[in-house]
Amino acid sequence: xxxxxxxxxxxxxxxxxxxxxxxxxxxxxxxxxxxxxxxxxxxxxxxxxxxxxxxxxxxxxxxx
Numbered sequence: 001x002x003x004x005x006x007x008x009x010x011x012x013x014x015x016x017x018x019x020x021x022x023x024x025x026x027x028x029x030x031x032x033x034x035x036x037x038x039x040x041x042x043x044x045x046x047x048x049x050x051x052x053x054x055x056x057x058x059x060x061x062x063x064x
Contacts, residue, residue: 032057
């Protein structure tokens with residue numbers, strides 16, 4: 001992983017490289033994206049993962 005990488009990709013995954021684009025996410029939104037991706041990775045559906053991530057980042061409730 002190089003210095004500018006923020007997300008670790010699986011071995012063999014390809015990453016598209018394009019001209020720099022000004023896409024700015026708040027910390028809360030970036031955390032939501034990462035949490036959703038990790039929950040999907042461990043087997044939750046994207047919808048369920050996103051709802052749990054929203055509860056954590058935007059509502060402040062943990063999954064019980």
